Amino acid sequence: MPRSSCAVYGTAITGVILIVTGVALLVAGVFQNIINKRLKGEITLTEGSKVFGTWKNPPPPVFMEFFFYNVTNPKEFMEGKKPRVNTMGPYTYRYAVMNKLKESNFWVRSFMSVLMGSLGTMFFTHTVNELLWGFEDPLLSRLHKMKPEVDGKFGLMLDKNGSTDGEFVYFTGEQNYLEYGRIDTWKGQKLMSFWNTNQSNMINGTDGSAFHPFLTKEERxxxxxxxxxxxxxxxxxxxxxxxxIPAYRYTPPRAVLASGKNNPENEGFCLDPANCLDDGVLNVAVCRKGAPVIVSFPHFYLGDKKYADAIDGLSPVHEHHQTYLDLNPTTGVPVRAAKRAQINILLDRVSGFPMTRNLNGTVFPVMFLNEVRKMRFFSQLRKKKYIKYIYL
Incomplete structure (x- = not known):
């Protein structure tokens, strides 16, 4: 065959391949645009949408694991020595959430019994069930007689059942899919008043249960x-x-709980400039009825080294103490999540209570929880044809 004929046939074959490839890419692009448009329409928080029923009655099981710190040398600690703790748990409970709205208020009503001691000591022994769901406390019972608004019981999960965090108003994403799940107001307010700056008082983003589709790795x-x-x-x-199922893992960086001196965005969270805390802890007494509650990640993960060093028995580990969200980037649906938080109290000298004379402002860990969710919602979505197409 003449060489010119080979060249012609070769050119023709190459041209056909390019045409087929071009058509395939064009069809794929158009098809993907159709899928994207369909997804944007389906993932809206409106009555009758694919996600509304699941948002109202979340299907995945939610397990709460509780870990308690057991003080093994209370007498020595009261004498001014370094406290030593061991971790007890996990004690696991399963609970149901209904978004009328979701409740997750795991705070104690009053820490007076822990701080001052109801029987002449700062430490007590109770069952896990009592510590979580409440027990009659002598000091609080006496206070209850004088002030009925003070509960006579002490419990870390006291009155959790049937309670809520207050009313939320969300954007549905119907007008703009990027707004899906974003909070508009909380308790009727667009801005809180707990903290010192407008930036600190802002209500940003979603509640963590919903995100817009088509997430990117660059997003905050x-x-x-x-x-x-x-x-x-x-x-x-x-x-x-x-x-x-492919997912992107998002986690809070160290800057989230950094002190104001290391992250200017957090300056407003210190209400007393003379007594600001260091990295990794947040004093939330202002929004917890004055209870001396300090929040951190478990074992003071991502916190200033001095906090973990002050307590024997603590050892922060990334894999065990990190909070994270695993989100499918196409739909924005959470497929797995772990919320890990530690409740601490600030132990300091209290005038009129000799037992506190050796205290020096220790941030003392009480317990930490691990809220674990594995979502079934994505598997339900994947049954829909427009999700199947993505994986063809």
Whole structure:
């Protein structure tokens, strides 16, 4: 065959391949646009949408794991020595959430019994069930007689059942899919009044249960948590798979709980400039009826080294103490999540209580929790044809 004929045939074949490839790419692009448009329409928080029923009655099981710190040398600690603790748990409970709205208020009514001691000591022994769900406390019972608004019981999860964090108003995403799940108001307010700056009082992002579709690795995801009475943000960490489903893992960076001196965005969270805390802890007494509650990640993970060093028995570990969200980037649906938080109290000298004379402002850990969710919602979505197409 003449060489010119080979060249002609070669050119023709190449041309056909390019045409086929071009058509395929064009069809794929158009098809993907159709899928994207369909997703934007389906993932809206409106009556009758695919996600509304699941938002109202979340299907995945939610497990709460509680870990308690047991003080093994209370007498020595009261004499001014370093406290030593061991971790007891997990004690696991399963609870149901209904978004009329979701409740997650795990705070104690009053820490007076822990701080001062109801029987002449700062430490007591009770069952896990009593510590979580409440027991009659002598000091609080006496106070209850004088002030009925003070509960006579002490419990870390007291009155949790049937309670809420207050009314939220969300954007549905119907007008703009990027707004899906974003909080408009909390308790009727667009701005809180707990903190010292407008930036600290802002209600940013979603409640962590919903995000817009088509997430990117460069995004900063804002999440408002009523537990902390503040907004936090999360950044992309890595790609993961959950039962074969691709997901992006987002986690709170160190800057979220950094002190104001290391992160100017957090300056407003210190209400007393003379007594600001260091990295990794947040005093939330202002929104917890004055109880001396300080929040951190478990074992003071991402916190100033001095906090973990002050307590024998603490050892922060990334894999065990990190909070994270695994989100499918196409739909924005959470496929797995772990919220890990530690409740601490500030132990300091109290005038009129000799037992506190050796205290020096120790941030003392009481317990930490691990709220674990594995979502079934994505598997339900994947049954819809427009989700199947994505994986063809």
């Amino acid at each position: 995801l804002d999440v408002f948590t009523a537990d902390l009475c503040r907004s936090i943000h999360m950044l992309f960490e890595k790609e993961v798979k959950v039962k074969g």
